[in-house]
Amino acid sequence: MTTADFVVVANRLPVDRVTGPGGDSWRRSPGGLVTALEQVMKKVDGAWVGWPGRADLDVEPFDFDGTLLVPVKLSSDDLENYYEGFSNDTIWPLYHDVIAAPRYRRVWWDSYVRVNRRFAEAAAAAAADGATVWVQDYQLQLVPRMLRELRPDLTIGYFHHIPFPAYGLYSQLPWRRQVIDGLLGADVIGFQRVADAGNFARAVRRIHHYTTKASGITIPLQDGGHRIALAKAFPISIDADGYIELAERPDIQARAAEIRESLGNPKKILLGVDRLDYTKGIRHRMKAFGELLEDGRVEVGDVTLVQVASPSRERVQAYAQLRDEIELTVGRINGQFDTMTNTAIRYLHQSYPREEMVALFLAADVMLVTALRDGMNLVAKEYVATRLDNRGVLVLSEFAGAADELASAVRINPHDIDGMKDAIVRAIDMPAAEQGRRMRALRRKVLENDVARWTRDNLDALDVARQAKLREQAS
């Protein structure tokens, strides 16, 4: 197999398998990480190791747009135990402050170890001598160490897209030491927030008593020496220019007007856009909105809430249950408050192309991001980027990583329903001048810190690590 100087390892490949009349083909997937790395992958001799998105699909490595895609096969058993089980029913809830109860099952862990090894082996085979390998996210926390053992010549990065919890929670994990050791196999360990990097460093100190200083973690080696791993915040962002271009398009602006029209031209449109996930605070948001209708502080016809909840991880029980709860709530609220011409909540359990999402952002006067815990929340940044006229209000949970940067949003604690209700009313009534002041400040942040900067900062840090490694080898 040909090898590459730069290898990305992620649970998913950057393409989706689509079945059309002419048979199956691959299409670039719409995800944020894919967009983030598109430019980089074009410039380098790159490979991407990942799961092709369907159970038991067995495909040979192939070229896609100049990148070598290396599929890792997952059986339906692997999906049940490694993906739905350990990744999304153990790590995901534990790392999101146990909003749902994590389940600790030994068969899931065993599968996680096996599948992580498979990814590590595939990456080791795809990487050229002295290459840089960048591992992504919580599904693959053991890969950095496995890879270092297989290929000590590589420079290894890892980026953690979700929160890293406080030690009081993390310490529940029966395999807490193995996971920390897995991550410490990387030379650069990136997190969304400074607090996440801090929680990680604290876990390392508690478990291993290693010294941590600024962002450096000193890891003792068997030969009596040591190496330094960097654990640092690199807040991820969006392709702001890409969103601006879409927001400028007359057809998308026309579509925004059409959306308003089709909702009966309410005075204000509130919008929520989330994967249907219990971390996103969708129920809390609906409770607040339902009470505002109940209290008569907002009227159907004046205000409509559009909630896009895209289907996600539907075979995991906590997700199926959440869907039932949300759909019950929407049904109740709409049943009580809808009129023949207007709806209280327009609920859409669907995914949409980016163009339609931008039209929705343009149509929305108030964007509600009420996550109970979120690594970053790119939707908040996407909304801000598309508001070319500096109007619109972002209501943003303090528990989303984006809150660290987006200080000019209307900040809320989603657990405080009364506080959230007041914030929503304040956002609905906010004078244009205040909207402008806040939105300009928000847009400045998002446009300055776009995803190109995120990739550059990460790759620069990896390059520094690689240079240090080369110097060490030479001495």
Ligand code: G6P
């Ligand atoms: C989050 C995670 C990603 C994941 C995405 C979609 O953003 O950080 O790693 O890919 O959710 O979830 P899914 O389970 O469908 O890949």
